[in-house]
Amino acid sequence: MYFSNKIVLITGASSGIGKALALELARQQAKLILVARRAEVLAEVQAECLQYTQHCQLLxxxxxxxxxxxxxxxxxLTLFGGLDVLINNAGVSQRSLVTETAAEVDRDIMEINFFSTVYMTKALLPHFVKQGHGHIIVMSSMAGLMGFPMRSAYSAAKHALHGFFETFQTEQPVKDLHTLIVCPGRINTPISLSALTGSGEKHGKMDDGQKNGIPADKCAQIILRAAEKKKKLIKIAKEEKILLAIKRVLPNLFYKIAHNAGMKQ
Ligand SMILES: NC(=O)c1ccc[n+]([C@@H]2O[C@H](COP(=O)([O-])OP(=O)(O)OC[C@H]3O[C@@H](n4cnc5c(N)ncnc54)[C@H](OP(=O)(O)O)[C@@H]3O)[C@@H](O)[C@H]2O)c1
Known part of the structure; x- marks a missing residue:
């Protein structure tokens, strides 16, 4: 198993895709470091992981x-004496129009979705460079490849990740340091519950898009297989891939479809 004995840090491991990644990696006998804010929820994920792997620590x-x-x-870096894989997964979505979103909320969404990923990566880069190998996985979104109603700051943060990490991929400071950018479409996780509204409140609803999305465990397995194959970018999506293709070929139609689909939410 590719991730067996590898030391893997996952941000946003208390829920959704991060939790699914933690469980899949635990099954592969990885050594896990799980990051999130909610200590009790994270401890429950840890207990599940410890059914499969002997090594799971929390931050x-x-x-x-x-x-x-x-x-x-x-x-x-001290918990297991190193790090092989950094998974920058933590994120918060958005459910508000540009016209109704406070500027502080835009900044908040950029802070967690973009800057925390950049800061975590930069804090761990000297380790990866010195070690001469490693893997960085960055969780973007199909909203990182196209705009969609009610996701302005979220989409901006995800687009920013592409600019930053695609540049990083071209710089390639160490031959054996691999970076994978992941673009999921709708995945079945509680992300819409914690999505921010224009005033910074939680949206608090499980949206149909999420309910009917790709299962999180399937998404996690696809991500880990892509990392194993050293891919640079993957899309894990259904209709969103069609919408992206329409954007490239028939841009005017894209704006109409995205408007009609997104404004109904
Ligand atoms: N689900 C989708 O449809 C979808 C689609 C495209 C992209 N994505 C991306 O996939 C990633 C995971 O999303 P998900 O669907 O699994 O969402 P989720 O179930 O809501 O999980 C989000 C995770 O991020 C953590 N987190 C949020 N803010 C944090 C902060 N300030 N500090 C530390 N941890 C924080 C949360 O933990 P705590 O609340 O315990 O801190 C939670 O573990 C995100 O980057 C998201 O943008 C998801």
Missing amino acids: CFDLKNSELIPAKAAEA
Whole structure:
């Protein structure tokens, strides 16, 4: 098994795709470091993981607290004596129009979805460079490849990840340091519950798109297989792939379809 004995840090491991990745990696006997804010929920994920792997440690903190990141990254490196894979997965979605979203909410969404990923990566890069190998997985979205109603800051943050990490892939500081950018469409997770509204409140609803989305465990398995194959970018989506193709070929039609689909939510 490819991830057997590899030391893997997953941000946003208390729920959804991050939790599914943790469980799949535990089954492959990886050594896990799980990051999220909710200590009790994360401890439940840890208990599930420990049914499969003997090694699972927790780091509970708020990734928006960027000044904590260097110390937490340094602590992560001591837990099992190194790191092989960093999975930057934590994120928060959005459910509000541009016209109704407070600027602080835009900044908040950028902070968790973009800056925390950049800061975690930079805090751990010296380790990867010195070690001469490693793997960084970055969770973008199909909204990182096209805009969609009610996702302005979220889509902007995900687009920003592409600019940053595609550049990083071209720089390739170490031959054996691989970076995978993941673009899921709708996945069946509780992400819409914690999505932010224009005033920064939680949306609090399980949207149909999420309910009928691709199962999180299937998404996790596809991500790990792509990492194993050293892919640089993958899309895990259904209709969203068709919409992206329409955007490329018939852009005017794309705006109409996205408007009609997105404004109904
Ligand atoms: N589900 C989808 O349809 C979908 C589609 C495209 C992309 N994605 C991306 O996939 C990733 C995972 O999403 P998901 O669907 O699994 O969502 P989820 O079930 O809501 O999980 C989000 C995770 O992020 C953590 N998190 C959020 N804010 C945090 C913070 N400030 N500090 C530390 N941890 C934080 C949450 O933990 P705590 O609340 O315990 O901190 C939770 O573990 C996200 O980057 C998302 O944008 C999801």
